[in-house]
Amino acid sequence: MGVAHCRPRQGGAGAQTARYRLEETGMNAPAFRLIRWLARRFGAETLLQWSLLWLALGVIMAGLARMVPAVRQAGAFWILLLGVGTGCLLARGRWRGWLAAPAAMLIGALGLLLTTGRLAKPTGAVLLALMTVLRQGKEGLPLLSERWGDFLDHLATLMSRFALWFQVARSGNVILDPLVTALLWGMGLWLMTVWAAWWMQRRSAALTALLPALAVLAFVGYYTGTRDAYLYLALAGGALVLLQGLGGYRQALQRWVRARLDRADIEGELAFAVVGLAVLLMTTGGLLPSISLREIAERIQDMLEARRNEELARSLGLEQTPVAAGARRSGGTMRTETLLIQGAPQLSQTVILYVQVAGYQPLPPAARLYGHVRDTAPRYYWRAQTFERYNGRGWTSLYATEEAFAAGESLWPQEGATPPGLQRTYQTVERLTGDDVLVFAGTLVSVNQPYHVWWRAAGDMVEAHSEAQRYEVTTLLPDVTVAQLRQAGTEYPPGIVTRYLQLPENLPSRVRDVALDLTALQPTPYDKAVAIETYLRGFPYDETAPAPPPNRDAVDYFLFDLQRGYCNYYATAMVVLARAAGLPARLVTGYSSGIFDEASHRFVVVAANAHAWAEIYFPGIGWVEFEPTAALAPIERPLGEASLASSVPVPQPMERGGSPQAILRRVWLARLRRYSGWLALGVLALVGLYRLLAYGWLYLLPPSQTLRVLYRRLYRLGQRFGIRLTAGGTPHEFAARLSARLRPSWPFAPLQAAFEADLHRLTELYARVLYAPRPLNRREQRAAVHLWLRLRHRLRALRRA
Incomplete structure (x- = not known):
């Protein structure tokens, strides 16, 4: 900014004083002029x-x-x-x-x-x-x-x-x-x-x-x-x-x-x-x-x-900084798998999987043509791997331990009856690629071949491997209704909260704002998830979408700049937005259903069916798939109290209610509708109470004292417009000076005339208090208060302008 130096300035009668004077042109910038004005003003x-x-x-x-x-x-x-x-x-x-x-x-x-x-x-x-x-x-x-x-x-x-x-x-x-x-x-x-x-x-x-x-x-x-x-x-x-x-x-x-x-x-x-x-x-x-x-x-x-x-x-959003990861490992070797969003995928129509699901038999063609019965093959997601950590460019998955299982050995030793809300399925998978990653739908229970499972934590599987190219798996699929998902609540296990709400510290705030905008008025976690899913399905599907630019968050780029993409973009955006809304979520990679071959009664999956989707965790139910990708149809779920496809009884919703959120919402809505009129009257009563506390006490004073208080306040307001009191000055002189000072500032002549009329009337009443022997009455006291309120309102409005 240069150097500030001092120069003596001649004063009166030959006296000399020293004063610092800044002469650099940089000090005349608007910021410095503003600072100098504020310093002089305050x-x-x-x-x-x-x-x-x-x-x-x-x-x-x-x-x-x-x-x-x-x-x-x-x-x-x-x-x-x-x-x-x-x-x-x-x-x-x-x-x-x-x-x-x-x-x-x-x-x-x-x-x-x-x-x-x-x-x-x-x-x-x-x-x-x-x-x-x-x-x-x-x-x-x-x-x-x-x-x-x-x-x-x-x-x-x-x-x-x-x-x-x-x-x-x-x-x-x-x-x-x-x-x-x-x-x-x-x-x-x-x-x-x-x-x-x-x-x-x-x-x-x-x-x-x-x-x-x-x-x-x-x-x-x-x-x-x-x-x-x-x-x-x-x-x-x-x-x-x-x-x-x-x-x-x-x-x-x-x-x-x-x-x-x-x-x-x-x-x-x-x-x-x-x-x-x-x-x-x-x-x-x-x-x-x-x-x-x-x-x-x-x-x-x-x-x-x-x-x-x-x-x-933790409910207030505070999380303790974890200790180093190495201190938490108990046996096994830490491994990392990574999924980056790297631009348009190159996929072919080569068959890579045949999957047969036991128990599903399609209707014969005659029944479909002449019986007017619509037959649609069940929709499955063939999962391969899950990811839990988002880093702004893609996903990583940490492997804590590897565990080997014999053929037919169950992952859940305490396994008994099928849990409510889940359906046991048996799938036969034939792989044509030579890959050793197991692909299946649902939560894995057992495999008829020797296999290895990589665990993220106890009960939290990352992926499973087996060298067999043909295998049979037993899995559990969610079979729940919309009512049950809305009833699930928010009592998440601590491990789920710790791992599946992670977001990078540098996640742009506008991404979090989108999540809150979409879910702020949604009553249950399921409704929040559907709101996010519906929003993302409005983005066009484009397999040629490029990768995010360097140093750009992938979700931020997808939502605000690219606004088109393929499944990795959609799934990543849904998981990140769900986590920002407080919903435990993860990204899953694998394959979509493929085409059902009626001749062989099996699903034919090609390389182009490679897919990524989002899963949300619901307490008491587990992980449930959501489909944010616009190229695929949304997942349809039964709305009633139970799914017709399930042979296992499921819990019924609470009578006349459903979820605690729905009950509380209806209670508050009923209260608001019942008391909305009283609420409006209460607001008016508060306004009246404020006016009574602020001005009502003036009516309790003697009329002469009220006028003294009001005109003293008018003096203070006048000082803000530069009208100073003079020794021996009269109220009429003060009013005349104030009117003259404000006359050029009025935008309309009628406003000026009304102000000067009210000022003249209040001044006359105050002059009577000072000089006239006849005291004021209560009616004149009330009129003075009303005059003061109008004057104060106009003076403050004029000062703000």
């Missing part, structure tokens, strides 16, 4: 104070966004901006803390419900329908009723998800709902910023203002074990030290002025000490991540028994 010390507060809160927000997936950088920025502004406005007003706190919570809750809760669209639809009623009268009422019903339906869904989250969290279990988690974290950040701004504006108490936010950052950093947490704490702590030093200096100046003492010339020494301490703290924090504090943390944990309520922390 004062350099005030500007520095609020800049340091912004720095501290910004560092804390960035740290939380780094450690908590539910906190987004963009959302945290807007919360910081609006929260500080709201806290300043509330603190500058005459509201006491007990009244400002619920006001801040209400403002934050409404803003988060409209944005993060995705209620802005249904709310806008209600407002547009209301405008239609105002224009068209009764003809617009049906539209308003429909839009209002949609709004209540969405609100009931949101409230039911909140109720379920609190119910499960209170019971000590883990519940994964990214929308509720994002709303809770957003509310926490909002309250922290409003609190900090309030205390800085009212008391200039830096420590009290930042202590809650620092405590949250410290706890999250300790719980998650993020090494960068020390750096964020040190930077925020350094800003706090600077704020404390600046605040102490300003308070000392005020004491010196009140005591009429000479100001001590210690600015240089004080600045050196405070800045030096802050720099030391920040530097120490920067070095701490390279120092191992694991033993200290573990000892503190043992003493304080922290991390006791891990279920609640």
